[in-house]
Structures are given as structure tokens and as C-alpha cells.
Amino acid sequence: MVNELAIVNNTSILKIGHEVLQPQEVEVFYIIPTIRSSLTRYLKDRGLSQKDIAKILGIRESTVSQYVSSKRASKIKFSENVEEKIKESSKNINSKLDVIRETQKLLRFIRNSGEICNIHKKLCGLPGDCAIEKMGCSI
Numbered sequence: 001m002v003n004e005l006a007i008v009n010n011t012s013i014l015k016i017g018h019e020v021l022q023p024q025e026v027e028v029f030y031i032i033p034t035i036r037s038s039l040t041r042y043l044k045d046r047g048l049s050q051k052d053i054a055k056i057l058g059i060r061e062s063t064v065s066q067y068v069s070s071k072r073a074s075k076i077k078f079s080e081n082v083e084e085k086i087k088e089s090s091k092n093i094n095s096k097l098d099v100i101r102e103t104q105k106l107l108r109f110i111r112n113s114g115e116i117c118n119i120h121k122k123l124c125g126l127p128g129d130c131a132i133e134k135m136g137c138s139i
Contacts (some may be wrong), residue, residue, distance in 0.1 A: 003014045010074065019123075019124055019125070020124055021120070021123065021124055023116055023117075023120055024121050024122060026119060026124075027107060027116070030073075030075060030076050030123065031107070031116065031119065032079065032103065032107075033072070033073035034073045034074075034075075034076050035086060035103055035106055036057055036067065037067040037070075037072065037074070037085075038083060038086040038088050038090075039057065039074035039086060039089070039099070040053055041068065042086065042091075043057075043088050043091035043112070044068060046090065046091075050065060050068070055096060056095065056096060056098075057099055058096055058099070059095075074112060075123075076088065076119050076122070076123070078110075078115065081113065081115075082109065082110060082113070082115055085105075085106060085109050086106060088103075089102035089103075089105060089106055114137060117130070117131075
């Protein structure tokens with residue numbers, strides 16, 4: 001694997017292989033699965049079966065099992081504020097449409113709170129001075 005230095009909007013980014021991800025990729029590959037994992041735990045706490053959780057979230061029962069056992073979507077950890085929002089959202093979920101609505105609310109919260117920037121920096125090793133206004137990556 002070769003290290004490269006890329007210049008983006010007058011900001012240098014260390015590119016290690018293919019590990020430079022766009023913020024949208026961070027959402028798709030890391031944030032959304034972690035939201036699903038947290039929702040799974042909170043829905044289970046509400047007494048829903050793995051079968052019911054799988055049906056509501058639109059995923060396989062084996063995926064629910066992997067979320068419950070932390071074998072999947074465990075690369076990132078959300079702040080307490082985000083986890084609290086996910087717990088609140090789980091109380092509003094009873095159907096697939098509810099999942100879409102609540103997930104979109106959560107994604108907006110994660111973006112607006114700056115949590116996505118923190119996650120992005122940790123995953124990709126971006127410089128500490130990387131900022132939305134410098135990068136133009138308002139999602």
C-alpha cells in the first residue's frame with residue numbers, strides 16, 4: 001500500500017490506499033449500520049423479538065443477532081447525546097416507514113452536531129484542522 005498526499009481545496013489529506021472516504025460514504029458504511037445496531041438493542045429492550053426487529057428494520061434475523069452480539073457495526077461509537085437520540089427514536093418505531101423517518105432525523109442530528117466530522121476524522125486520519133467550511137462537505 002502506497003501513501004499519497006492529496007491536496008483538496010488547499011488542504012492536504014494523507015491518502016492511505018483507498019481509505020479516504022467521502023462523508024456520504026462514512027454515513028453509508030459506518031453511521032447507518034451503527035444506527036441500526038443501536039436501534040436493534042433498544043427495540044429488543046422494548047420486548048420485540050429478533051424476528052419482529054428484522055421485519056421492521058428490513059434486515060435478516062442473522063443481522064439482528066450480529067448487532068445484538070456486537071459482531072457487526074462495532075467499528076464506531078456514538079457520543080452519549082447521539083445514543084440518547086437513538087433511544088428516543090426507538091420509541092417511535094413500529095413500522096418500516098417509522099424507521100426511515102427516524103433514521104433521517106438521526107442522520108440530520110449527527111450532521112448538525114458535528115459528530116459526523118469527528119467520526120470521519122477518526123476513520124480516515126484526516127488532519128485536525130479539517131473543517132466543513134474548508135472542505136465544502138456540507139451533507
